[in-house]
Amino acid sequence: MSRPAGPAGPGGRSPVEVLLRRLDPQVPVPSYARPGDAGCDLVTTEAAELEPGERTVLPTGVSLALPDGYAAFVHPRSGLAARCGVCLVNAPGTIDAGYRGEIRVIVANLDPRESVRFERFDRIAQLVVQRVETVRFHEVAELPGSERAAGGFGSTGGHAAQHNQYAHYAADAVDETADLKGQ
Numbered sequence: 046m047s048r049p050a051g052p053a054g055p056g057g058r059s060p061v062e063v064l065l066r067r068l069d070p071q072v073p074v075p076s077y078a079r080p081g082d083a084g085c086d087l088v089t090t091e092a093a094e095l096e097p098g099e100r101t102v103l104p105t106g107v108s109l110a111l112p113d114g115y116a117a118f119v120h121p122r123s124g125l126a127a128r129c130g131v132c133l134v135n136a137p138g139t140i141d142a143g144y145r146g147e148i149r150v151i152v153a154n155l156d157p158r159e160s161v162r163f164e165r166f167d168r169i170a171q172l173v174v175q176r177v178e179t180v181r182f183h184e185v186a187e188l189p190g191s192e193r194a195a196g197g198f199g200s201t202g203g204h205a206a207q208h209n210q211y212a213h214y215a216a217d218a219v220d221e222t223a224d225l226k227g228q
């Protein structure tokens with residue numbers, strides 16, 4: 046049921062068909078605000094007020110049955126983040142294909158001074174549906190070499206390398222690259 050015939054979207058691809066249950070009869074069905082948007086907006090069905098530094102779990106009033114091979118990811122809304130300092134604690138939240146419960150959104154107010162208030166049906170997050178792979182792991186004693194090797198946490202230089210406490214990872218990476226080149 047994932048891709049039956051339907052109106053073609055951008056690039057001629059038809060949308061993935063997803064079963065949705067409304068747990069609140071008045072909640073709007075999530076929809077894309079504009080053509081080409083990656084995420085459709087999720088609303089809260091409960092009003093809430095968050096003091097600076099406070100977090101809470103908000104209900105969205107919807108549950109899904111995603112097709113096998115897909116997952117949905119609950120992403121923050123940039124406008125809320127920029128204007129009010131609202132973030133999602135676990136961003137992006139992962140909605141598994143087998144999950145049939147209500148989608149909930151774990152929001153926090155990162156603003157150091159202002160509280161933030163959500164009214165019922167305010168948009169609080171966006172849901173991005175994507176194909177996902179499952180993998181089979183094959184344990185090996187050594188991994189094949191690569192140019193980056195174990196470099197991370199600012200190993201390519203710049204601000205992060207100069208100012209953060211993980212700078213030693215960058216130095217370690219240089220050593221490991223030397224090891225790999227010697228192989």
Ligand SMILES: O=c1ccn([C@H]2C[C@H](O)[C@@H](COP(=O)(O)OP(=O)(O)OP(=O)(O)O)O2)c(=O)[nH]1
Nearest residue numbers: 119135137138139140141144147148149150151
């Ligand atoms: O932001 C989120 C993240 C997850 N979920 C739901 C859907 C997901 O399928 C389920 C489990 O999420 P996750 O695997 O991230 O949580 P966990 O803490 O690892 O719990 P579990 O042991 O149940 O997997 O909770 C949400 O409603 N909102």
